[in-house]
Amino acid sequence: MLNFLPAPLKGTLAALLILSNTLVLFPVLLLFALLKLVLPVTAVRKACTVVLNRIAWVWIGFNNVLMDLLHKVDWDVRGIDNLDRKHWYFVTCNHQTWADIPAIQYVLNSRIPLLKFFLKKELIWVPFLGIAWWALDFPFMHRHTKEQIARRPELKGKDVAATQAACEKFHFTPVTVFNFMEGTRFTPAKHRSQKSPYQNLLKPRAGGTAFVLQAMGEMIHTMLDVTIVYPDGKAGFWDYLCGRIRRIIIDVRVREIPDHFLGMDYENDRETRLEFQRWIGQVWADKDARIQALQSA
16 A cells, blocks of 8 residues: 555555564553463463463564554465464474565464574563563573583583473463574575585574474474575665565475374484484475575466
């Protein structure tokens, strides 16, 4: 409707309206977060979680309507017809730009439970969003490197324990756990540095996904393998707000996770670890071929 406006004006207007939306909903979210904190009764906590997730759903929904009002994007979306908001999912996607997240939220917001991201613990200090992520039970993680564990063996297993503790909160209501398996955005420089065997992807990091399946195997049985492509070339979040991204392809493949990976002991069972890495490698090879096909179509 307002697509005729100059791109910088649309971007500024979008940013201001998203900020206003955040400021309006933030006090309500904080109220229910505090109730959940001070009244540690399961029924109360579950009810507060439902309300908090609904607030986040409204926040994302407003932003999506705003994008429709300001921009004209040609959405080519595939594979979302049989998704269910009452189902637990694990979602992964190739990562090209910060526009990936709002684009995925645009497509999936009303079709599956609220996306919950694993975040670096430092992000809790981000103004407004840090508290919102905490209130919504987004897990804040501190991953230990192999070098740190070698220096301090007592750290071994701490990551799994932290993941299990974070995922305990997800037992009461359906949730979607989201993880960019590449761990970072794709760039040609990173691709060369990794010597990635894939043409359009960085190497996947299987460990984080394995920890989630180890902690939540009794609930999560389904992976949504999301592939996102920008046919006109990828652009940043500001370009998304400005309406410079004209076409987005999102392809969703539903994959049932093999039973023997649910609740697996990834760190200590070497055979299972290698088999899981091979499985993820095949998922990534399929995704790489899919990206190539979508870009060529």
